[in-house]
Amino acid sequence: MSSQTPIPSNNLRSAMSDQTNIDVEVSPEQNKYANILLFCSWAGIIVMVITFLIYMAGFLDPIVKPSDMPLYWGMSVHQYSQATNAPIGWDWLGLITHADYLNLVGLAFLGVVSVLGYLSLLVTYLRKKDFPYATMVGLEIIIIVLAASGVFHIAE
């Protein structure tokens, strides 16, 4: 047993000697991924704030006005869906001319940010022929895309 201290002990040093590619510097792919998260998440949050202000101001003809929301927000998601004819899956995209559904654009964008970062990682790992990581990154993209696709449904 050894402690992960600033001055590694012999045991840890020998454990680490198996690893030849440990760098103090941040790897370029990690830096690029961080930049994608940074810029895209701020973009998503700004869109979210703007669309929310539009909704609260009563512009763009919301299907459910903010002032009517207290009638619905205590309902379960299934009851809400029936009471307001709320769309399931991606059908809300057809309603983004209404302020309440326009709000979902910023939220959905936050859900895409990680995939954008992972796509950049996939390209890098394939270029570096780091196949274990390329496989895991590819798998993760598939998982998120499947979750986002709406192919999974809950029986009511």
Next chain:
Amino acid sequence: MIGNFFMYASSLFTSTNLAVAQAAGTPGVPWWVWPLALLFSTFLIGIVAALAGVGGSVLYVPIVSSFFPFNFDFIRGSGLFVALACSLSAAPKLLKSNLASLRLVIPLAVIASASSIVGAFLGLSLPQSILKILLGLLITGIAMLFIFSKNSEFPKIGRPDALARYLNIGGAYFEPSSGKDVRWTVWRLPAGLVLFSGIGIIAGMFGIGAGWANVPVLNLLLGAPLKIAVGTSMSLLAITDTSAAWIYLNQGAVLPIITIPSVIGIMVGSRVGVKILNTAKPKSIRYIVILMLLFAGLKSLLAGLGWG
């Protein structure tokens, strides 16, 4: 001064929540009071969470479900976006300073995000009374975890396992307190992967993020230094919560009038919290968080049992 400020903030928080709870049972309260109260409450939650070093959504879900009139489905959906937004705003800095490792995040994220989808479906399928009982037990358990778990800044580890060696997991970061670079690696990765599948299910089921569980597993089981455990956990949430958040969004369980003020309030609050972190007393703040968790956990438990 900071002590006074914190006492003032916590009493303000309590009185706000009591006022909100009273208003919840009062018809005729103007509709705009709710998003405004939510914005203010989540701002305070953000401050407290940052000062205590916990994720905002672990406080958000039990507190909002205890004091606001929103359905539990929508609160859990919002909780995931709260955790996602906090993670997305914190992760870039952590990744750029090497306090989070993508080589550690990626394998854990595959398992945790896949299982968080299962958790999201469980959460949206189970009766709410059962969910509230489970949440109550979980939050009470998390409070106990905060009381009894002793994280280790630089854990002792043995030889890294074959999988960790194969994936070349490890790294180094600059430690300002010693002025040296700390090199680290992990061990017991297969056992960690098993635990992360459970953590993913819980995160998706209750919408509470999972930093409270990620950090002990990364630090105490895998042996990552505490700073790496915290940074990696925060970066991991950006992926884990994304999958579950999509399930909630696709099922219509995300109401912007609840989610957006919550995300903004917590993000602004946690930034304020980080700014006053240097002068605050983390220990007393931690006790307050533990008390808040115990209170919210018991309230959720009683509500689930039909006694609240």
